Structure formats: structure tokens, C-alpha cells
Amino acid sequence: MKYLINFTTAFTLLAAMNVGASIKTIDTDYYGKTVYIDIDTKEVISVGTGWRGSNGVDGTKEQATPYALGIGNAVSVITSVGRQFILQADGNVWMVDRRIDYNDIKVRPLVKLPIAKVSDVEANADHVFFIVDGSVYQMDLANKGSVELVKGLPNNIVEISVAIFHSIARTANGDVYIWGKNRKSQTTDGVIIDRATPRIIAGLPAIKAISTARYNTVLTDIDGNVWTMNEGRSDDTNGADFAKWSPVKLPISNPQTVVKGYAGMKQTMVLFNDAHVEMIGWHNDKNGGDFNMAYTMSASPELTGIQDLDSGGHSMFIKQGGRVIGWGANNHGQLGNGLFSETQMSGGMLPIIWPENYGIKLKILQLSLK
Numbered sequence: 001m002k003y004l005i006n007f008t009t010a011f012t013l014l015a016a017m018n019v020g021a022s023i024k025t026i027d028t029d030y031y032g033k034t035v036y037i038d039i040d041t042k043e044v045i046s047v048g049t050g051w052r053g054s055n056g057v058d059g060t061k062e063q064a065t066p067y068a069l070g071i072g073n074a075v076s077v078i079t080s081v082g083r084q085f086i087l088q089a090d091g092n093v094w095m096v097d098r099r100i101d102y103n104d105i106k107v108r109p110l111v112k113l114p115i116a117k118v119s120d121v122e123a124n125a126d127h128v129f130f131i132v133d134g135s136v137y138q139m140d141l142a143n144k145g146s147v148e149l150v151k152g153l154p155n156n157i158v159e160i161s162v163a164i165f166h167s168i169a170r171t172a173n174g175d176v177y178i179w180g181k182n183r184k185s186q187t188t189d190g191v192i193i194d195r196a197t198p199r200i201i202a203g204l205p206a207i208k209a210i211s212t213a214r215y216n217t218v219l220t221d222i223d224g225n226v227w228t229m230n231e232g233r234s235d236d237t238n239g240a241d242f243a244k245w246s247p248v249k250l251p252i253s254n255p256q257t258v259v260k261g262y263a264g265m266k267q268t269m270v271l272f273n274d275a276h277v278e279m280i281g282w283h284n285d286k287n288g289g290d291f292n293m294a295y296t297m298s299a300s301p302e303l304t305g306i307q308d309l310d311s312g313g314h315s316m317f318i319k320q321g322g323r324v325i326g327w328g329a330n331n332h333g334q335l336g337n338g339l340f341s342e343t344q345m346s347g348g349m350l351p352i353i354w355p356e357n358y359g360i361k362l363k364i365l366q367l368s369l370k
Contacts, residue, residue, distance in 0.1 A: 024076045026324075028312040030164065030214060030265065032332025033079040036318075042072040044086050046107075048334030051082025051098040059340040063105055064333025069096055071110055080123040081164070083141070091117040093130065113139065115147050122162035129160050129167065136160060136169055152198040153177055163212035163263075169198065174206025176219060204247060209260040213312065216263035219247070224255030228268050228280075250280060250297065264311030270297070275320065277303035 026036040033050035037043070047066045049059065069084065071094055076087040082098030093115060097108040113128070120131040126142040129150070136150040136157050154177075159170040166180030177198040201219075204227060209220040217229035227247045252258060252270065262269040269279045278297045305320040314328030314335060326335050333340050 024078060024310070025308050026310050026316055026318055027077050027079050028310045028314055028316055028334065029079045029081060030313040031081050032313070032329065032334045033082060033084065034314075034316055034326075034334050034336060035077045035079040035084050036324075037074050037077060038068070041068070042074060044069045044071055044074050044077055044084070046079075046084060046096070047336040048332045049099060050079070050332055050334070052101050053082070053099045053104070053332055059333060060105075061338040064336070064338050064340055066336050067107065069107065069110065076121065078121055078123055080162075081125040083123060083128075085121050085123055085128060087118060087121045091119065093118050093121050093128075095128070113147075115139070120158070120160055122160045122167070124162045124164050124167070127162075129162055131157055131160060134158070134172075150198070152179070159210055161210045161212040163216075164214055166212065166217070167198075168210050168212055168217060170207055170210050174208065174222060176201045176204070176207050176210060178217070201247070211261060211263040213263040213265050216265070216268065218261040218263040218268050220258060220261045224252070224258035226250045226252060226255070226258060226261035226268070226270055228261070228263075252278075252297065262309060262311055264315060265313055267311065267315075269309065269311055269315075271306060271309065275305050275307065277306050277309065277317070279303075 026034065028034050029050065031051050032048045032053065034047035036045050036047075038045050045066050046069055047064075049063050053059075053063065069086070071086055071088075073088045073090070074086045075089050078085040078087075084096040086094045086096075088094070093113045095111045095113055097111065099108070115130050115132065115137065117132050118130045122129045123141075127138045127140055130137045130139075130147070134155045134157055136153050137147050138150050139145060139147045153169055154171055154175075156172040157169045158172050161168050163180075166178065168176055168178045170176050177200050179198040204219065205221040205223065205225070207219045208222045211218045211220075219227045219229075221227065227249055229247055250261070250268070250270070254272075257272045257274065259271040259273050262271065264279075267279050267281045269277055271277050276299060278299045280297050302325060303317060306317050307320055308318040310316055314326060314330065316324060316326040316335075318324055324336070328335075330337075330339060330341055
């Protein structure tokens with residue numbers, strides 16, 4: 001059974017738009033959402049309640065079942081703090097706002113954002129960011145502000161990645177700029193000072209892909225080397241040796257085979273061109289141990305045949321043929337198996353999570369939510 005957008009088609013669409021942004025066919029967020037693009041209908045499918053949606057006590061199986069948002073022609077999707085954003089092939093961006101309370105099961109209406117010709121979109125709790133003709137703009141969602149230019153960036157930006165505390169942007173020639181809150185030194189300069197103005201990350205080769213998570217920044221250079229900042233962990237840096245907070249190159253013996261490095265909440269993952277994934281786990285607090293100072297990468301037999309992935313509070317992997325596996329938190333039904341509890345196999349992996357009669361359930365749920 002096919003679920004997800006054809007990657008060749010998606011790349012063809014973006015090539016026609018003359019942009020260099022990355023395509024997210026699946027995205028997750030820390031607050032309990034998964035969103036992806038259906039291969040047949042090109043519609044955007046939402047999984048989990050997210051934000052203030054129902055939890056394991058109040059939740060129902062229907063609320064934890066994938067449902068369509070009612071918009072097609074999508075090339076990239078983002079979910080952040082319960083909100084969902086859809087970039088269409090014509091450069092328009094649509095938003096689905098987050099739920100109001102735990103008992104709200106209605107799908108929020110689609111809202112077309114006041115911007116056009118967008119080539120990449122990202123978002124955090126309060127802002128949504130857009131690339132238009134190489135410049136980055138932001139819109140203040142919390143205060144319903146207008147779209148404004150992000151000052152301090154060049155006009156050749158091709159990719160942005162935004163976490164809840166910090167943001168990064170990649171230029172066409174591989175430079176990376178970073179700004180935002182810096183509680184855990186995730187902006188890489190060894191001091192815990194917020195950086196409102198974007199600054200370039202110096203001393204790295206040209207970067208081809210970027211990724212962020214709550215306390216993690218991961219960059220992939222043109223040779224395939226993967227660099228991680230702040231060791232991807234949420235440790236208190238007071239009194240720490242700041243040298244270890246500098247960009248660290250992961251020990252990958254065959255970087256020429258790397259597709260991209262992905263930032264997660266407690267891990268960094270690397271996708272290789274033979275479709276397998278390796279990862280390095282970071283301890284989550286200062287008392288957690290040695291922080292994996294050996295930077296040991298590990299592989300799992302379940303993480304083979306992977307086409308795309310995303311990792312936040314939960315991790316989702318698209319396998320060849322459109323099957324999806326995942327692990328992690330499921331308190332908002334974000335794993336898509338109709339449950340609100342972690343249903344893990346040995347090794348922490350879920351089986352194929354969406355049943356074969358998913359299409360029938362989807363149609364019924366669409367009608368019930370209207």
C-alpha cells in the first residue's frame with residue numbers, strides 16, 4: 001500500500017521552482033504531531049493531536065488516527081508546537097492552527113498565509129519563517145504580526161531550519177548563519193548569551209544540508225562529513241569546558257556515502273545513500289554518564305531501506321515502498337497506531353503502524369471531523 005509522495009516527483013516540482021531548499025515529506029514535533037504527504041492524492045495527512053490535544057487519559061482512538069487536512073499539491077510539510085504548515089508547488093503556504101483544549105477534536109480550518117513565491121518554510125512556537133527569492137522573512141504568529149524581513153542575512157539563502165529556541169540558514173555557497181536563544185550553547189560559540197542577530201558559523205567547509213532540534217544543531221558538509229553542535233545534549237554548561245561545545249565532526253569512516261545528518265532531541269541520526277541509518281545517542285543531563293565522548297555510532301537492522309526520516313520527541317522513518325516505522329513518545333497519538341501509549345518492539349522500534357484499511361478509516365474520520 002502506498003502512503004507517501006513520490007520523491008522523484010517532489011524533486012521535479014522543486015526543480016521547476018528553481019530553488020535549493022530541502023523537501024520534508026514527513027515532519028515531527030516535540031509536542032506530539034506527525035505530518036506527511038500522501039503519495040496518491042498529494043494530500044497532507046496529519047497524525048496525532050499535538051499541543052493541547054487529548055492525551056492518554058482523555059484521548060480516543062479516532063483522535064489518534066491519521067486524517068487528511070484537505071489540501072493537495074504539497075511539496076513540503078512542517079509541524080511545530082501543534083501547528084502545521086504546507087508549502088505547495090506554486091509557492092503558497094497554508095497553516096492549520098493548533099487545538100484549543102484537550103476536548104477539542106475538530107480539525108482547525110486551513111489559513112492561507114499572506115506571502116507568495118515561497119521556496120522553503122519553517123516554524124517554531126511563535127514564528128513562521130519563509131525563503132522568498134533568497135531572502136528570509138518571518139511572521140509573528142503569537143501577536144498576529146505582519147511578514148517582516150529577517151535582518152542580518154544575505155540574499156542567497158536556500159534552506160532554513162528552525163527549532164524552538166534557535167534558527168539556522170544555509171546560503172547557496174554553503175555558509176551557515178545561526179541566531180536565537182543560547183541556553184545550552186547551541187549557537188556554538190561557548191557562551192550562554194542569546195544571539196538576536198544572525199552570525200556566520202566560521203571554520204567549517206561548505207555545508208549542503210542543515211538540521212535542528214531543541215538543543216541540537218547538525219550540519220552536513222559537501223564531502224559528507226556530519227558536524228554536531230553542543231554534542232546534542234541538554235546539559236547545563238555552567239562551569240563546563242567550553243572547548244567541547246565547538247562543532248564536532250562525527251567519526252564516519254565513509255562520509256562520501258552520507259546523504260544527510262538529522263538533529264534529534266537526544267540523538268543525531270545519519271542517513272546513508274544505501275538507505276541505512278546510523279545514530280549517536282546523547283545523555284540528557286549532566287548526571288547521565290560520560291555523554292558518549294567516544295562519539296560511537298550505532299546501526300540497527302530495522303533502520304535499513306530508509307528513504308526519509310524525522311526525529312523530535314518521537315522518531316519516524318519512511319521505508320522503501322511507503323511503510324513507516326517509529327519509536328518514542330505517543331501521548332498524543334503521534335505514532336499513528338490508534339493508541340496513546342508507547343507500543344515498542346525489542347530495540348525500541350514499532351512495526352508498520354498504519355493498517356491496510358487505513359484508507360477506509362481515513363474517509364470515515366474525515367466525515368466525522370467536519
